[in-house]
Amino acid sequence: MTKKFAGFTALPLAALALALPAAAAAQDQNRSQSRNQSPTVEYLSSTPADEQPDVLLDIPKLNVEEITLEVDNVEARLSLDARVANLVQLRAGADVSIGNVKLTIKGVEAQAALVVRLDNVRAIVERTLTTLEKNPEIIETLGNTLNNTVDTAGGVVNNTVSTVGNLTNSLLRQGQVLDLAGSGLQLVKETVNSAGQTVRQVRGGDGKLYEVVTDSANKILQSRAL
Incomplete structure (x- = not known):
């Protein structure tokens, strides 16, 4: 039953009881959403x-x-x-x-x-890639640098091989009298073969081992790197 009193309408008690919990729940939900919004x-x-x-x-x-x-x-x-x-x-x-x-x-x-x-990092990387795309000669320059590096490494190897060859061609040259002390060679092992020739294993200044065969007069008959 609804009654009017001096300018306002009185709601039924049942409707009022339902409206109040609904309004409170809506307010709680709004406060919860406000708190959870990071x-x-x-x-x-x-x-x-x-x-x-x-x-x-x-x-x-x-x-x-x-x-x-x-x-x-x-x-x-x-x-x-x-x-x-x-x-x-x-x-x-x-x-x-x-x-x-x-x-x-x-x-x-x-x-x-x-x-x-x-x-900024992305922009720098993208600009670099764009520069490489517009200037492919940069990649060619990098390739030439790599080739030069490989050639230099090959030259070092060739020089090392030449050094070993020079040692056998100079200090251990055939027909030359073997002078261990004067040549800076270190005797490692010495034997005599079936022909009566002296076979020596010597260590050079480069740390490598060499085999030297000499006759009775200590002249070098042959030499090789081990």
């Missing part, structure tokens, strides 16, 4: 798609009742390494060291957000 979600909602961050860490809610931390030594390293062939190398890092820390926290509620943008 700054990061709001940030992403207001940021255009082409400006979204590369890395996003969102901690919408953190409740801590009690934390006890005792640290003697902590090291943390964070690094970024971006490379394009041997042309561009970008490195960014953070190094943190903590020692002798004692921390006690009670009853904490917090929100945290980490936004990382790598636009």
Whole structure:
């Protein structure tokens, strides 16, 4: 039954009893949504798609009742390494060291957000790739540099082989009298073969072993590297 009193209408008690809990529940839901809406979600909602961050860490809610931390030594390293062939190398890092820390926290509620943008790094890499695409001679230059490096390494090997050959051709030349002390050669082993010739194993200044065969007059008959 509904009754009117001086300008307002009195609702039935049953309808009033249903309306009050519904309004309270709506208010609680609005407060809950407001609390759960983190700054990061709001940030992403207001940021255009082409400006979204590369890395996003969102901690919408953190409740801590009690934390006890005792640290003697902590090291943390964070690094970024971006490379394009041997042309561009970008490195960014953070190094943190903590020692002798004692921390006690009670009853904490917090929100945290980490936004990382790598636009500059991406732009540098993309510009480098574009430069390589428009100037292919750079790649050819890198190839020539690699060829020169290989040629240099080959020259070093050839020089080493030549050094060994020069040792056998100069100090251990056939018909020359073998002089171990004067030649800087170290005797390792000495035997006599079936022909009565002396066979010696000597170590040269290059650390390599050589076999030298001499006659009774100590003249070199033949020599070779072992």
